[in-house]
Amino acid sequence: MQDVVQWLKDNGNLKIIDEPLDVELEIPHVAYVEVKTDNSRPILFTNPVNKAKGITYEMPVLMNIFANKDLTEKIFGKHPDTVAEGIDELLKLKPPKGLKAKLAMLPKLFSLKNVFPKRLKFKGECQEIIIPKEEVDLDRLPILKTWEEDGGPFITMGQVYTKSLDGEMQNLGMYRLQQYDKKRLGMHWQIHKDASHFFDQYQKAGKKMPVTVAIGGDPLYIWCGQAPMPHGMFELLLYGFVRNKNAQLVKSITNDIYIPRDVDVVIEGFVDPEVMEIEGPFGDHTGYYTLKEPFPVMDVETITMKKHPVFQATVVGKPPLEDKYMGWATERIFLPMLKPMAPDLIDYNMPENGVFHNLILAKIKTLYKGHAQQIMHAFWGVGQMSFVKHAIFVGEDAPELEESKALAVHILNRLDKCKVLITQGIVDHLDHSSSEQFVGGKLGVDATGDEVENGVETLLSDEVLLEKIQEISSSVVGLKQYMTETKTPICVISVDKQESQLELIHKLKGFEKHIKLLVIVDHANNDLDDAYMLIWRVVNNIDAGRDIILKPFIAIDGTNKSEVDGYEREWPGDTFCTKEVLDRLQEKGLIDIDEAFIKKFGLLPF
Template sequence: MKDVVAWLKEHGNLKIIDEPLDVELEIPHVAYIEVKKDDSRPLLFTNPINKAKGITYDMPVLMNIFANKQITQDIFGKHPDDVAKGIDALLKLKPPKGVVAKLKMLPMLFNLKNIFPKRLKGQGACQEIIYNKEKVDLDRLPILKTWEEDGGPFITMGQVYTQSLDGQMQNLGMYRLQQYDKNRLGMHWQIHKDASHFFDQYQRAGKKMPVSVAIGGDPLYIWCGQAPMPHGMFELLLYGFVRNENARLVKSITNDIYIPEDVDIVIEGFVDPEKMEIEGPFGDHTGYYTLKEPFPVMDVETITMKSNPVYAATVVGKPPLEDKYMGWATERVFLPMLKPMAPDLIDYNMPENGVFHNLILAKMKTLYKGHAQQFMHAFWGVGQMSFVKHAIFVGENAPELEEFEALTEHILNRLDKNKVLITQGIVDHLDHSSPEQFVGGKLGVDATGSEVAEGVAIPLVDSELLAKMKEIDSNILELKQYMTHTKNPICVITVEKTASISEDWDKVDSLKDHIKVLVIVDKANNDIQDPYMLIWRVVNNIDAQRDVKLSPFIVIDGTNKGIIDGYDREWPGDTHCTKEVLDRLQSLDVIDIDETFIRKFGLLPFE
């Protein structure tokens, strides 16, 4: 992995694009489209330019490094499940009894010496070129602007290295970094993250906080940066565990932060805790823009790099994206770490169209009444699992969690509104649906039991049911029923909303013989025929305490919220590509997509 581009050419079917393309919108749009394909490939853009600034860059842009499951597995050098087995064995390690047991333990203990990062003397390959403060210019880097409404260009795959005030704890995180000008970056470390906790320490002490941002190098560094390690554990320990070799670190030139010696680019500097600046908006991994908000600012002191650096970046927006495959690896590796708090957990899955923290599916061995509810509270109370909004639990005899159609049927045959738990807890910093930032509704479904006895009393075909719906509200425009062969079919309707959906809730009693689960979405930008994107929309848009009604049947309001709903926060817009950019890329034969592809993934607003 020392030469990532060469490795991807050999192992990853790397696609090289020599056409000069703009870092503003064009390159990100190509990567966004590529990763949505079934046979997606990593991309190397050899001639990035910036038309607005008149810049031709002398370094290529590498994107979609984690383009599919096979490449992700190859980056690890093993299946993530094998990493999980090693962690599980480590967690279950007990003092050996007898000489034979001690001898059997020696290989594991010997390998553990490779976990801890090694600090090297001298400089690394990442410091072959040094630009000191007078020569610092972030415009040397092909920093991308992904979406038309973004507040500016953003570093999207920066490995952000920080340490606690006393220097005893180190952290590697992956946060977006907005470029303000030639020597300042916005530090979007969210309030729940370790780097933000370190920042609080420096702020209380009235001291500037050192930060080093690395770009490139071994892709496993990137994955480690987003791994949900327990508080206080340095993410590069995980690198050593996976690689079975120490991460090799060198000291930054202008601060005391250590970074991997083989990364391509290092941006060093300090964050003044007294200075905050508006960051955003930014089209984020939720598929929505996150709004303007004050965040700390990094003053860049030095930029170092290899003699021939490669700029690594990712693109976020509506699923599926590269984070699908990074998230898959994370999900597999961290299963053993969940089991101590939920010992009867068999497996779990976080579908990418559930935006990971918005939906979790879990399989468990149920031993007693209320066991699933116990697991819900355990998940909502520990680490980054506490951000999960919606959790569905099934029993050990359920289909595999990635067999989504069979699993959906299994769940709907066991769905009982009396086994739906709605409560409140913390939500992700990026969540836009809750009435109050950081706190919102949680929903848990216990589908671990036997099939329910009763289904729909009087089934109706879609046209008949739509006619009855229109009698309730003429603003209901479309209707489609899914899984009608199950005990709890899902009825989806689209609306042209002129009032809060809650005004119709008391009127739906007349439909109780025909409906078990009703889901409501806006007509605008939703395709009622596309369940993949409907799931994405609904789990993003609902706050369970406000938007889920359990009587006389389950009603879920997945519409956008506003003043008519009593929602007084700003509701963000979808991430959409720029049509003129897509047309230009098509004319250059850089992309090849049709209207079906555009609609399927919501690339443009629906007409």
């Protein structure tokens, strides 16, 4: 994949837009709309500009590289399940007995030599142009500002290479990088990540930390950067395993960090452990803004690049986005690595509208009472799985995990509040729903058993049930029931919230003959007919320890929280497109959307 653009023309139905478009909002909005379409394509913007700064950039912007499943599989060169099979074989490898077995193992062992990155002693294509410190100007790069309320432009597909203080470990991570000015970047490595752990080492030693950021090259590099590798393992080992060839690395010009020779742009620098600066806000992959917070700052020493570089970027916000397809590959490939700590795990699925870490579905071979709870705790105690907030487990008789409708029926017919586990644990740095940052509620649902005996005693129509509830509370605006054919119909109500919804749930005592599972959302910006986005909203908005009530029925408060809930942190806003930008792009014929599309994906407030 020496020429990614040409490869995408040949293999990915690349869309090319020659119209001059602004890196602030316009380019990101086009990419954001495109990736939500049924036939999403990668896009090359050949004429990026910055109207506010009066800049016309010399390099194009490439987005939506992981535009769909088919293209993602082509990038890997094989189905992710095939990669997983190879990993599974390695994990089960045993010392051979006898000459014949040893000879049979030789091809596998020989291929492993390609896993390890190879350090070259000469400069790479990424160093054809070297810009010295005194001439460094980040404004030469078409760095995007995605959302109107973003704190500034952000590099969104940066491969951030760091190393431990003793030089024994190297890490590749995918972290957003805010451009502060011509020579400084904010380093948003979250507190639980390896790069942040390395930073702690340098901070304690009082030494500046070298950092090299790469942009572009083989798209597999950026996938490796977000892969949940075990601590201490260099992510580019995965590259070698998937490609069956060594990642070829060259030394950075100003530090000892090695990066792939074929990336397009390289930004080298140092982080002073004594300097922190406010980073954000930023409309993140949760579909919410992450708030302002101090993070380390990278002082850029040099920028190097190819003679004809391409600037790779991604856009994050409300699902679905290209991280849907990157996450799909990750999910498939890492299944064998989960099985050693949960041997009876058959399969798992992390739906993109659960923002991955907010919801996991797992199928297990149930061998004894409490088995599902055992695996729940195993998940919550290992690596990046520890950030999962809500886990639903089904048995081996359940439908395939991606058969969402059939699976929902299966789960709701087995939902028993006696098998609902609510506990506490670590939550992701980006989680906004917990009352305390980094620690929050966890939900585990054991739906592995037989169907429950009783359903709703008296199932009312939506209209009648809404009328009865409105007699109790005038704050209730709308109501829709889902899955009424199951033992546990889902009753979703929308409210104009004035008080804690625990008060409303308490007032509904006596409605248990009509309701078994109640979900409450705000009336604003929620469409009761859009189950996909309702799931996104609820799993983002709840802390299980605070917002799930099991009496008189299971009730989930998915509303935005405030002081009426005893919530004292700042609650972030949704990522919304800018209407004027959408209108302008529509007039130019660069996007084709209607009101239904806008509402379906929550592009604008309603």
